[in-house]
Amino acid sequence: MEELRYDKMVEEALRGVVRDSLHFAAEHGLPGEHHFYITFRPHHPDVGMSDHLKARHPDEMTIVLQHQFWDLNVTEDGFSVTLSFSGKPETMVIPFSAVTGFADPSAKFGLQFQAIPGDDDDDDDMEIDEFDPQPPRGAASAKDDEPEPQPPGGDGNVVALDKFRKK
Numbered sequence: 001m002e003e004l005r006y007d008k009m010v011e012e013a014l015r016g017v018v019r020d021s022l023h024f025a026a027e028h029g030l031p032g033e034h035h036f037y038i039t040f041r042p043h044h045p046d047v048g049m050s051d052h053l054k055a056r057h058p059d060e061m062t063i064v065l066q067h068q069f070w071d072l073n074v075t076e077d078g079f080s081v082t083l084s085f086s087g088k089p090e091t092m093v094i095p096f097s098a099v100t101g102f103a104d105p106s107a108k109f110g111l112q113f114q115a116i117p118g119d120d121d122d123d124d125d126m127e128i129d130e131f132d133p134q135p136p137r138g139a140a141s142a143k144d145d146e147p148e149p150q151p152p153g154g155d156g157n158v159v160a161l162d163k164f165r166k167k
Contacts, residue, residue: 048093
């Protein structure tokens with residue numbers, strides 16, 4: 001007998017926030033000071049990106065959608081975008097199932113996602129302990145061990161779902 005997987009339902013609903021935010025940006029651009037930091041697993045089987053970028057960021061990568069991004073296309077399952085790395089355009093295809101974090105620092109908003117045991121993903125044992133919604137230095141970087149300085153006025157709203165998961 002199959003059970004109700006509320007953890008998967010909540011994760012999918014929150015990934016819908018990422019999907020809707022990117023869809024809005026693709027149609028209307030990013031208003032005001034809004035900008036997105038999207039952290040994902042480059043080794044996810046459905047990620048499409050150059051081998052040299054995967055080699056530079058084997059475990060986790062954060063991209064920034066702010067001023068210089070092109071061809072943002074959003075589907076039900078993921079998105080593609082062209083970014084510039086060392087002056088060269090690179091098109092990336094990222095499924096929402098590979099996304100581990102999403103933040104809009106201008107709104108002090110952030111989400112973190114984890115692999116769900118029993119999901120079809122090969123990375124069931126992977127856990128992300130924390131997602132810092134503050135921007136990393138540079139347009140794309142692997143997650144640093146050193147925490148970024150926090151701006152005054154609080155650390156925003158990061159939604160973590162650990163307390164709702166089965167242990």
